[in-house]
Amino acid sequence: MMAKTPVQFSLNGSSAAVFVDDAQNLLDVLRRGVGDLTPKYGCGQGTCGSCTVLIDGEPHLSCLTLAETVEGRSVETTNGLAAGPNLHALQEAFMENFAAQCGYCTPGMLMAAKALLDRTPRPSREEVIEAISGNICRCTGYDPIIDAIMAASGQATRRTG
């Protein structure tokens, strides 16, 4: 039997405690250990961004993060965005701007965008593009996502009519 390591961290404001295997990554622990299925497994090698979560407010690729390293830290996922029945402004804006089709990239996009808006409440379009440049989307063509993030920050989108 491989030794398990106990890890405690804050997940979306609640405390979480799990036993993790050596070298187990955070994505696996979130999905299988804690049962939070919002971060997605896309590539498992840090190239798609669909597993993006926030650790102490900074975006990280959870597939490349050793689970042990979040001991005592704060982890945020898309699961924690809505407050009760009220969706987060980003979630509303993604819906309004039709920024999701299959939705596979959406949790990663939302978390990358949240990290940006928490730091820079009124980003430029270029800053939005930079913030999601590590996240691949196959469906939307990115424009609706960029528009949604601009809209969530209270700024005009490019869409007319």
Next chain:
Amino acid sequence: MTVHKGRGFACINYPIGMNLGGDPSQALVHSTPDGKFMVSLSSIDLGQGMKSVTRQIAAETLGVPVADVYVDTADSDTGPHCMGSFASRGTHRVGNAVIRAATEARKALLEAAAEELEVNAADLETDGQGNIHVKGAPTRTITVADTAIAAQFKQGRTLSGRGIFLIPPSDVDPDTGEMTPVSCFAHAALVVDLEVDDETGEVTVNEINSAYEVGRALNPRLVEQQLIGGAWMGVSHALYETTEPYYPDRNHGPEDFNAYLMPGPGEVVDHNIAVLERPAEDAPFGGKGPGEMCANPVLPAIANAVYNAVGVRCDTLPITPERVLRGLLANGGARPQGVR
């Protein structure tokens, strides 16, 4: 080094579905005891909006609020058969099957309501808000929910319907060889403006202007969403994506997302879209659906624009800087085809 501007045009007639094997899809509709309606399909929503559109079609046909309709595409093993979500057939084929199933369910709904109101079913109408009235006597009314309860617990009747849409397979005329492989076409025309750098071979798409004729746009925002995303994929296929860049030599192919090239959020192209609505007679509420052709015309338009810019005719995709440079070399330099 010179950057050459080019403009390219392409248009497309795109067949909706395929007739050779009949191309059938089925739908089943039934009410829950509280008067909500469930549409069961095996047609998969990959993000293109199949669930939203079939939900609208079912609600419109049943005469009930869209919020009271659910679409279940859970399991193609146990659900009603569908050929699949491909060939741009979803809205047209599945939508038609849903109309038929919902029409049958509506008939059962009105018959059950007629029994409760003690009138003829032909004298009833729905208000689309969850009520059924006697025509011309709006106070003689029953809710869809009460009708469903009565049907389930008193009348012993199901409020359900079955639907299939099948276009008979087309035979080949032995004399002429003529046949009808498809019944319904969507159309588009698309203009691409781009720049080609004759030193690096790089192509930068600046703007796309397109007009799409998709029958009736059953959900205009979903149509627009597909057209935006599809055009992005068209640009990606035209200029970036390949698994075998030196086919049939398998070398230098990408093995992961690091090396598989696609345009990112920084390479988004401005795209102005005009959706032309020309409802098709055999389509559900006239809607054919954008489907695959949202990506297709982008590729020839880009190839034409590259030719227009520097006189290089690329007949192999993607149009990589290497292919452009080899073309320029073969031509002895850039040969812009038209001043603009």
